[in-house]
Amino acid sequence: SFPLSSVRTIALVGLMGVGKSTVGRRLAARLGLPFADGDQVIEEAAGMTVNEIFATRGEAEFRAGEARVMKRLLEGSPIVLATGGGAVLNADTRALMKQHAVSVWMRADLKVIAERVGRRDTRPLLRNRDPLTALNDLAKARYPIYSEADLTVDVGGGSHAQAVEAILKQLRRFGR
Ligand code: S3P
Secondary structure (H helix, E strand, O other), rough: OHHHHHOOOEEEEEEOOOHHHHHHHHHEEEEEOOOOHHHHHHHHHHHHOOOHHHHHOOOHHHHHHHHHHHHHHHHHOOOEEOOOOHHOOOOHHHHHHHEEEEEEEEEEEEEHHHHHHHOOOOOOHHHHHHHHHHHHHHHHHHHHHHOOOEEEEEOOOOOOHHHHHHHHHHHHHHHO
């Protein structure tokens, strides 16, 4: 475990389907920190699913709400935070993350992600598209931003349990 003085929020970033929510929940349990899922907080605040927000209000309005939720969570007490894949597109969110959190980019091979999300996915940015093509487009735009995270952890292919261990190992090295 870590000295209390070094406890900060751990913000998981990366593309949809890398396991931020599942891994984040387990990581929080291991670290004894509360867990929050950005998308879920947005859904509760809006009384709608992310898909419904995209469909009825549009992406821009979703992003504005997402930024407000990120601000509130990042300025609060330390948690493990699973962010939506697009949360770091917002410059204010990135600045708050730098200020208040240790950010961890969960990175996986796009084929692995496509395989995982292709089966069940209804996410608005993938709808009606070939998952691998859509993910490639997102990666091109976002990898330069994700790569600014404090830590990068390759989680591709492995189990969620392995991803948790890999993140814990890097956090220890980082001296969170
Ligand atoms: C998005 C990712 C989703 C959700 C929304 C937009 C994105 O979150 O916020 O569909 O822009 O990458 P997850 O990364 O939790 O799937």
